[in-house]
Amino acid sequence: MVKRIQIDKMKILIKTRSRYIFSGFLLIISTLCVFPQKGLTLEEALKVAETNSPTMKKTRLSLVRSQENLNAQKAALKSSFSLSVNPIGYSQNRTFNELISKWNSTQTTESYSLFTISQPIVLTDARVSLTNKFGYTDSYSEYTDQTTKGFSNNLSLSLDQPLFTYNRTKLQLRELELALENSQLNYAIQLLSLENMVTQAFYYVYQQQQSLDIASQAYENMKKSYEVSRNKVDAGISPREEMFQAELNLATARSDYENKQVDLENAKDDFKVLIGMSLYDDLIVLPNIAVDTVQIDISFAIDQGLANRMELRQRKISIEESEFELMQTKSLNEFKGSLGLSVGLFGDNEKFGGVYDNPTDNESVSLSLIIPLWDWGERKSRIKASEASIETANISLEEEQNDIILSIRKVYRNLLNLQNQIEIARQNVINAQLTYDLNLEKYKNGDLTGMDLNIFQNQLSEKQLSYTNSLISYKFELLNLKIQTLYDFEKKEAVSPVMSIEE
Numbered sequence: 001m002v003k004r005i006q007i008d009k010m011k012i013l014i015k016t017r018s019r020y021i022f023s024g025f026l027l028i029i030s031t032l033c034v035f036p037q038k039g040l041t042l043e044e045a046l047k048v049a050e051t052n053s054p055t056m057k058k059t060r061l062s063l064v065r066s067q068e069n070l071n072a073q074k075a076a077l078k079s080s081f082s083l084s085v086n087p088i089g090y091s092q093n094r095t096f097n098e099l100i101s102k103w104n105s106t107q108t109t110e111s112y113s114l115f116t117i118s119q120p121i122v123l124t125d126a127r128v129s130l131t132n133k134f135g136y137t138d139s140y141s142e143y144t145d146q147t148t149k150g151f152s153n154n155l156s157l158s159l160d161q162p163l164f165t166y167n168r169t170k171l172q173l174r175e176l177e178l179a180l181e182n183s184q185l186n187y188a189i190q191l192l193s194l195e196n197m198v199t200q201a202f203y204y205v206y207q208q209q210q211s212l213d214i215a216s217q218a219y220e221n222m223k224k225s226y227e228v229s230r231n232k233v234d235a236g237i238s239p240r241e242e243m244f245q246a247e248l249n250l251a252t253a254r255s256d257y258e259n260k261q262v263d264l265e266n267a268k269d270d271f272k273v274l275i276g277m278s279l280y281d282d283l284i285v286l287p288n289i290a291v292d293t294v295q296i297d298i299s300f301a302i303d304q305g306l307a308n309r310m311e312l313r314q315r316k317i318s319i320e321e322s323e324f325e326l327m328q329t330k331s332l333n334e335f336k337g338s339l340g341l342s343v344g345l346f347g348d349n350e351k352f353g354g355v356y357d358n359p360t361d362n363e364s365v366s367l368s369l370i371i372p373l374w375d376w377g378e379r380k381s382r383i384k385a386s387e388a389s390i391e392t393a394n395i396s397l398e399e400e401q402n403d404i405i406l407s408i409r410k411v412y413r414n415l416l417n418l419q420n421q422i423e424i425a426r427q428n429v430i431n432a433q434l435t436y437d438l439n440l441e442k443y444k445n446g447d448l449t450g451m452d453l454n455i456f457q458n459q460l461s462e463k464q465l466s467y468t469n470s471l472i473s474y475k476f477e478l479l480n481l482k483i484q485t486l487y488d489f490e491k492k493e494a495v496s497p498v499m500s501i502e503e
Contacts, residue, residue, distance in 0.1 A: 037282045049198045052276025059190045066183035070176040084114040105142040125169045126161040153355045156344030163337035185310040192483050201271045203472045206287045208264040210468045214461045215257040222253040245450040294489050298412050301485050305404045308486035315397040322393050326386040333372040333379045340366040411481045418474045425467040432463040
């Protein structure tokens with residue numbers, strides 16, 4: 001008898017493992033015979049979600065915006081060319097001329113163009129400009145009763161150099177570079193978050209598929225037990241009350257089966273919305289539910305998390321941005337100056353070709369200084385506020401590091417515990433299957449009521465579903481560990497989600 005039970009256990013163990021590996025595919029085959037469905041693996045679902053998910057679309061647009069802002073700023077650091085043209089201008093004025101103490105009327109017609117080349121100097125935050133103004137003027141003055149006509153040209157080279165202050169051009173460029181990097185990190189973090197959500201939704205659909213499969217098996221078992229009960233009642237072996245209980249058990253199993261169908265359809269709709277798939281497309285998930293024990297070195301996992309987690313880089317970016325804010329705050333009411341240099345050549349003549357027959361040199365040098373005297377402590381207080389922001393950012397960085405270490409340790413402990421839970425759940429399925437088979441024989445022999453058999457059937461279904469859930473939970477924790485460390489311990493390789501941005 002003991003040997004027979006051991007043989008039965010081995011058969012059930014083989015059947016259990018095989019069924020949980022291939023039951024999804026068997027369900028697909030049976031369903032495809034009725035409805036055309038699209039089989040979807042987890043990897044395919046993730047690719048669809050990355051392309052079509054509304055969340056990823058918005059994050060991708062944010063990334064594009066940051067990239068284009070940086071491109072625009074880099075383009076602004078190159079030489080700019082502009083041409084301003086005033087084809088015709090006419091004015092007539094009567095004003096009091098203090099020099100001659102008389103009212104004087106003037107009429108002026110002019111036309112001119114202004115060509116400018118401007119080049120920012122990133123190294124010193126200066127700007128060099130080359131301008132050329134060429135025009136024609138026709139002016140009449142009542143006082144002299146004369147009309148002056150002629151061409152003029154003014155060519156000048158100027159330099160505007162800020163002094164005793166920080167380089168605003170470099171700072172703005174660096175801020176945009178950090179904004180782009182932060183957008184890239186946000187994209188990568190959203191991608192990992194999406195992988196987590198899609199994986200959970202994917203396996204939830206699989207759970208509903210398995211629940212439907214288990215409910216279908218229970219329904220088929222109840223059909224068989226109902227037939228046995230009806231035959232026994234018809235033969236007068238069992239009382240008619242057994243028939244009533246069998247009918248109730250069958251109706252309950254059918255209702256549970258129909259409820260599981262509804263749950264599955266609802267789960268699939270939610271999943272399609274999450275990944276951005278059309279609601280009119282039907283699908284069935286194809287999971288790889290096989291679980292292999294993964295050896296994890298907790299010290300290595302923590303080192304990977306602290307070295308690779310993008311949230312830490314974001315905290316450091318926040319600190320650097322706070323330092324920029326401090327730099328700008330220190331420039332409030334600061335001592336600063338500006339140096340202006342300009343050299344040029346001016347010429348005019350009635351004839352176009354003789355504009356520079358008698359040129360005039362134009363030079364100018366200017367130095368301006370802003371000297372703050374008293375601001376009632378405004379600058380000092382704002383500097384202290386900025387320094388407090390930097391200290392807060394440093395504390396947040398330390399907190400983030402501790403949170404990462406704690407999260408990795410918790411996941412590691414959960415994985416060890418789940419390995420034991422999987423083995424226990426697998427053994428429970430074997431025992432429940434053996435128990436159900438033994439009691440089914442008792443029921444056929446009239447030694448057990450239909451109500452008691454229903455209890456054993458429910459226990460079997462519960463253990464089967466619990467085993468499936470334990471496998472999925474282990475998969476979730478492995479994914480969680482990958483997200484926490486940015487290292488895939490199943491494939492033994494680092495995870496670089498930022499690379500997908502460039503692709």
